[in-house]
Amino acid sequence: MIGKSDKDFGQLHFDGAWTGICEILIFGRAYEVPLVVQTFDGASISEDQRLAFREFNLNKSTVSSVVEKAVFSYYLCRVDEYRESFDADKAEIKVPKVHAIDDMQDLVFLRCIKVMSPFDAGSRQIGFIFDATFDPQLGLGVLVTNGSVETVDTQDILLG
Template structure:
């Protein structure tokens, strides 16, 4: 395992991916989670990835609020579908009806932040990967592109 001290990302270790730690305040909690900087075939971390992370780091509070809001709206649009997947004795625990963003606090937990490898020139992307009580198999992924939430879906959109 290779380790470096990076000017943007801090301490990183390489073991098939560059990983480190990142602090984020989200859903009323300060979370220290894994930071993954996605690279392929031994490529180095790109300038676009550095820019994406700096943008995220400088705007953590507003980006985190946007992610919270996007998750809440996503959940509200699919709540009945999620509730159908649970027995009567667990539905109100695993997929309760929530009426405010704070209601999501016990339903999702941030697992990691991923600085995505750029596929399109100039596109800066950060992924938030969550475990979700209402979807324990597929969890939840939020893709932030150029500082704004682009997509909320299962984790699959950010894995790989």
Template sequence: MNILNDPVLGELTFDIWWSREYEITIFDCKKLVPLVIQTFDNESISDKQRDTFLEFERNKSSIISSIEIAILTYYKENFDANVVEDITALVNLLRIKIMSSDDMRELGFIFDASFDPELGVGVLLINESIEEVDVQDILLG
């Protein structure tokens, strides 16, 4: 297993991808999840990926709030319009993924979801704005 001490992302290990544990509070739950940095064909971690992480850190509370609202909206529109306003028990954050892009800051949140146990939920952010909420396949490539 390779280890990299990145000046922005911290100590990362490489198995299938570069990752480290990351503490986040989402849906009023403090969680420790993998922070994954996607690279292909032995590419280095890019400055854009570091920028993505720094911008997320700077705007974390507003980004998390928008993700929580977006998942609740997605659930109501696609599964059950009569759901209670608290979706906390229905989703579980599995990992956060910083993707590889030359011109955009791409960040993904991958969730298990009891209302869609086979496909889960993925939230794609581009430049700190929600681009798409759908099954987690949108982020697994």
């Protein structure tokens, strides 16, 4: 395992991927989660990735708020569909009816933040990977591109 101190990302370790630690407050909880900087074929961390992380660090509370709103909206649009996959007793626990963003606190748990390797030059992408009580197998992924939520779907949109 290779380790290095990076001017933007702090202490990083390489064991197939560059990883570090990221602290963030989201859904009313303070998290210290793995930070993964995605690279392919031994490529170095790109300037777009550095810029994405710098912008994210400067605007963590704003980005967190945007992600919270997107997850809440996604959940509201799919709550009935998710409830159908559980029996009635479990549905009330795993997929409760919610009325506010704060109600999501016990339904989603941040597992990782990923600085994506962009396919489009100049694109700054940060991924949020959540476990979710309402989808225990596939969880939830949120892709933020240039400061705005681009996609909310299962985690697999960010894995790989």
